[in-house]
Amino acid sequence: MSTLQTYIKTQRESRPILLMTHVIYGYPTIKDSLEIMETLLREGTDILEVQFPFSDPVADGPTITNACHVALENAPTLRQCLADINALATRYPDSKVVLMSYLNPMLQFGFEALADTAAPAISGLIIPDLPIEQASFVEPLKAADIAPIWLTIPQMDSARLAQTLSAASGMLYCVSRSGVTGGATAFDAVTDNLDTLKQQTSVPLGVGFGISKPEHITALIGHADIAIVGSALLNAYNEAGLTQLVTRFKSLQTATR
Amino acid sequence: MSTLQTYIKTQRESRPILLMTHVIYGYPTIKDSLEIMETLLREGTDILEVQFPFSDPVADGPTITNACHVALENAPTLRQCLADINALATRYPDSKVVLMSYLNPMLQFGFEALADTAAPAISGLIIPDLPIEQASFVEPLKAADIAPIWLTIPQMDSARLAQTLSAASGMLYCVSRSGVTGGATAFDAVTDNLDTLKQQTSVPLGVGFGISKPEHITALIGHADIAIVGSALLNAYNEAGLTQLVTRFKSLQTATR
Amino acid sequence: MSDEGRFGQYGGSFIPEILFNSQQDLLSAYREAMADPEFKAEMLAQMQQYSGRPTPLTPCPNLSQQLGGAQIYLKREDLNHSGAHKMNNVIGQGLLAKRMGKKRVIAETGAGQHGVASALVSARLGLECTVYMGAHDIERQYPNVFWMKQLGATVVPVTTGAATLKDALDEAMRDWSSSFNDTHYLIGTSCGCAPYPEMVAGFQSIIGEEVLSQAPEVLGRQPDKIYACVGGGSNACGIFLPYKGTTTELVGVEAGGIGDGVGEHAMRFNTDQARFGIAQGYATEFLQDEQGQLLPTQSISAGLDYVGVSPILADMVKRNELRMTAARDEAVLDAFKRLATTEGIIAALESSHAVAAAIAEAPKLSRDEKLVVNLSGRGDKDLFNIASALKDAPFNDFLADYLAREKQA
Amino acid sequence: MSDEGRFGQYGGSFIPEILFNSQQDLLSAYREAMADPEFKAEMLAQMQQYSGRPTPLTPCPNLSQQLGGAQIYLKREDLNHSGAHKMNNVIGQGLLAKRMGKKRVIAETGAGQHGVASALVSARLGLECTVYMGAHDIERQYPNVFWMKQLGATVVPVTTGAATLKDALDEAMRDWSSSFNDTHYLIGTSCGCAPYPEMVAGFQSIIGEEVLSQAPEVLGRQPDKIYACVGGGSNACGIFLPYKGTTTELVGVEAGGIGDGVGEHAMRFNTDQARFGIAQGYATEFLQDEQGQLLPTQSISAGLDYVGVSPILADMVKRNELRMTAARDEAVLDAFKRLATTEGIIAALESSHAVAAAIAEAPKLSRDEKLVVNLSGRGDKDLFNIASALKDAPFNDFLADYLAREKQA
Ligand SMILES: Cc1ncc(COP(=O)(O)O)c(C=O)c1O
Ligand SMILES: Cc1ncc(COP(=O)(O)O)c(C=O)c1O
Secondary structure, X not given: OOHHHHHHHXXXXXXXXXXXXXXXXXXXXXXXXXXXXXXXXXXXXXXXXEEOOOXXXXXXXXXXXXXXXXXXXXXOOHHHHHHHHHHHHOOOOOOEEEEEOOHHHHHHHOHHHHHHHHOOOEEEEEOOOOOHHHHHHHHHHHHOOOEEEEEEOOOOOHHHHHHHHHHOOOOEEEEOOOOOOOOOOOHHHHHHHHHHHHHHOOOOEEEEOOOOOHHHHHHHEOOEOEEEEOHHHHHHHHHHHHHHHHHHHHHHHHOOO | OOHHHHHHHHHHHHOOOEEEEEEEOOOOOHHHHHHHHHHHHHOOOOEEEEEOOOOOOOOOOXXXXXXXXXXXXXXXXXXHHHHHHHHHHHHOOOOEEEEEOOHHHHHHHOHHHHHHHHOOOEEXXXXXXXXXXXXXXXXXXXXXXOEEOEEEOOOOOHHHHHHHHHHOOOOEEEEOOOOOOOOOOOHHHHHHHHHHHHHHOOOOEEEEOOOOOHHHHHHHEOOEOEXXXXXXXXXXXXXXXXXXXXXXXXXXXXXXX | OOOOOEEOOEEOOOOOHHHHHHHHHHHHHHHHHHOOHHHHHHHXXXXXXXXXXXXXXXXXXXXXHHHOOOEEEEEEHHXXXXXXXXHHHHHHHHHHHHHOOOOEEEEEEOOOHHHHHHHHHHHHHOOEEEEEEEHHHHHHOHHHHHHHHHOOOEXXXXXXXXXXXXXXXXXXXXXXXXXXXXXXXOOOOOOOOOOHHHHHHHHHOXXXXXXXXXXHHHOOOOOOEEEEEOOOOHHHHHHHHHHOOOOOXXXXXXXXXXXXXXXXXXXXXXXXXXXXXXXXXXXXXXXEOOOOOEOOOOOOOHHHOOOOOXXXXXXXXXXXXXXXXXXXXXXXXXXXXXXXXXXXXXXOHHHHHHHHHHHHHHHHOOOOOEEEEEEOEEOHHHHXXXXXXXXXXXXXXXXXXXXXXXXXX | OXXXXXXXXXXXXXXXXXXXXXXXXXXXXXXXXXXXXXXXXXXXXXXXXXXXXXOXXXXXXXXXXXXXXXXXXXXXXXXXXXXXXXXXXXXXXHHHHHHOOOOEEEEEEOOXXXXXXXXXXXXXXXXXXXXXXXXXXXXXXXXXXXXXXXXXXXXXXXXXXXXXXXXXXXXXXXXXXXXXOOEEEOOOOOOOOOOHHHHHHHHHOHHHHHHHHHHHHXXXXXXXXXXXXXXXXXXXXXXXXXXXXXXXEEEEEEEEEOOOOOOOOEOOOOOOOEEEEEEOOEEEEEEEOOOOOEOOXXXXXXXXXXXXXXXXXXXXXXXXXXXXXXXXXXXXXXXXXXXXXXXXXXXXXXXXXXXXXHHHHHHHOOOOOEEEXXXXXXXXXXXXXXXXXXXXXXXXXXXXXXXXXXXXX
């Protein structure tokens, strides 16, 4: 079992659900983004999802897309990003960090190099434009105990779902609805689907897309293992900076205790 | 023989060449144009050519065309034009007046009506867009002793020339070169052509297009019967008014004495 | 046409004597060329290889269904090279000019469509090209002037009169009076002295001939009615003439402008402001005042904004072979929008007159009836006019921004 | 294409999981449609009746003679309805969308050509149409936006990133991620996830198929070389693919822009700024920095200003089936002017790249050789760009006068 999966299973023994929070490396500056990450780790986020920005983030909505473009003006490099995360992660051993990006920046860096550089700070990798057929791309990560985090969607046909589940380790990223990040979601409709999924796999289920209130998280308890919060925290930060982000984080966190 | 032709023949007995001068009815105003006409008659122009303006004077160059458009803004009517000429002509019985216009204004007025109204003040009519084949249009004028003045050009083929000469009465309007009114002409080249023409007809020859200096007229003596001056006087008028027109007229007139 | 180029009481040749020889040369050259299978073959080859003929006949199922009456089809002259039927004529006359050994052509143009077409074909055939265009028209239609310049043509602004098409025509004729030795006057519509009306109509007749042969396949039979807008009348002659004497009703559509008053429209029929006249080289129905002065005209489409009309059409009207109607600016804009949104075709404002008439009449006809509308040109050229008519504010912002950038550069 | 939509190492499908089902539906719908003779017949009928195909093959005797080398012929895609080859593709995909029961299409557009083509075909087929366009592109290419609006399409400004084509593409994909149930994503070039590259190239192959059948008559035989400009690569695929495996040399022409520096051009070949990458749904040669971020591009022609390229072409280059070259802005303007003045054809600036390459190479070839250049579109649309590039002062005066009149009205 991957370190990530073990971590989630262990945490879940004492907690109804975990919280995974999303930060964009380099937004609004590299320094600021590291400060946001550290704050979230300090406040006890279970899993920190660091997005390495890409120029063409097709699976992201306007908030994250715009932030990525701002981040890119600070010329982030993946090497420095990994080094920065490494420095940070060692200071917060109680949390886990997963990397999220698009295929091309990873490809250009090389998955072998990524395996070498990202471990042990990084324990999982999300690439929304990498389909399951192309799983061989992330093969090199296994040896470094970096779990590829595959996405599932409600409408997935059974063969494809089976293929995804058999490749899954660490956690699954269950997309709650169609569309990109940042919109609203009807959570009730989601839970049925999660329950079916839970019967088919022991890999922990993370649910993303549209979680912005404690009620959303409460609704997921018993159905999912991890609530993933992305745009909501970014919006809070954009509205009134780090303080607002912390307030929002804390209010979400109470729903996970 | 038409009155016009008789007049020319008679005058020519004592003069090497006659002068025909051109005025646009209504330019710059109707009153002014009548004043110009009267001045020229008083100064002894042999033939006064009055152009009734038409909106689309395709045979005229820029100076006359522009003047016609100005004249049209004064809303001239052919009926009034003929009445005005009539009033004027009776006071200057030593000169002859010919009318020049385009086909359409004449057509709309009607050639029967024209015959009734124009005689006896008008003794000739020039219509540059009426081809010889269409001579029947001007048939009604004959009875009123208004001579249709046909145009000849240097390149006219013999059959067409013969047709024109046989229809001619009053005078012929010999176009000295290609192009429209108002440009420059090489007069030497013209005289040969006039001499050939003279051998074929007893109808007096008028030469137009490009006469602006006494030398031009002198060069025509012995070859033509009438020197026709159009744009040159108009230009003089446009430069410095009636005085300048009179000066220009007088200098041209000396060449005809 | 009679030997003198007469069509009933209309047509003929009323030009300054100086042009007589050139006109006669042209007449015989045209007759010779049309009797020469090689000339015709070359003309067809250019029409095909250069201009993309045949143009299709497009069914308009959505528009027809929406109107709930007759079935509408479009003859797509907008797909010609240069975007209008004007190309057919300039190919014909351009080749004729070369055959006559001319080195240069002159053309008059109103909105600039015929000017651009003339400049195109002159470049193609290696002829010099001078285009006369009213100074006023140049100001308003500069994009076409720009293209003419790019094509190597000389554009001469005409400042006489109202400085529009009629004056440009006069000025071109003046040029021709002194340049006929090496110059062909390439008239853009089936007006002017003989043989122009017949010749232009002849070159344009490819339109109707194609419809004749396409209709059985596309419509299942020949159309009940054919609509064409009428400026000078060349696209109308082109599609109508091959249908003369058939049972197909022919309908010409004039520019109704903004009203029926003097100077508010360009209708040469169904108004007492027009009557028989002779000017600009030929006899036809002219809009004119009591003195026989030609009247100003007005239309949302520059190409229909003309004071005379083809003598061929005037004669057909007299003989009841052709029905004339008109469409006002407002109905024209509606038709433009309707065709765009229902069939995805951006028609020239000229052509939109014909569409407007079909839209007005189709609902009263049965679903079995079939109408062909001659879509004489495309509407891209009308960008400025349409944006202005629709008061499109972002377009003005775009222009202002463009100008600001240009000033900086 | 392999089953996965691979062309060698290029192509494939790298899209968010949420789009997987729609992509699979599209794939099978496309395969089914192409196996259905009725679909193909309807497609050909629209291409003919609506868009005016076949487009001609035009000999360029003057240009060829002036260059003194190979004989040049043009495949006239500019004569398509909408003025470019883009129409072939939107007809195909539009009909496919209807067949799949979709009510709406979305499209991305750069200069707006594909947007207009999509809006046209949507109006024609009764589909709703939303076009994503970079806010920056909208500002600079507003006339096309104006036409899209007239056609009833909704134009959505994209403000993310550089607010140009690449970003519009991303945004369209985002829309599709939530709208796929009733919406077809109508990609405008042979890029993107499978089956788009194959599908668009397939719909465009009518171009090369026509050349194959026209060449014997017009050229006397098949051409020695074919030139096509390469933006996304659809017009190039369209004319090249039917010639794969023949002795005809295929030459792609990229936008050389103003220089070889980063961001100064849009060359995805013959530069070390481009290499294998995977983005926007597919694998190809992308202009990218060391971090794998896609690079900005630049070209006088908006249609070639794209960071990726058809995987089909990338693979052909790898296999030496296709030679890639480039033309810089300056040479492109020269080629534009030369074609206009020698042959009377106003080419799109995109297409002028292909013309520029042929002009550069023809003089070195013998008079017996024959080149076909794919004239992908017409240049009317480039009025503002060309007037700006040529610093035509009267055009600016015209605009200023127009604006002054509008303000008064
Ligand atoms: C598209 C279009 N249609 C029609 C016309 C009117 O001319 P005609 O009546 O000769 O066909 C014009 C003239 O410019 C035109 O551009
Ligand atoms: C006329 C024209 N040619 C070429 C292109 C480039 O596209 P592609 O490479 O897909 O043919 C465009 C794109 O807008 C275009 O408008």
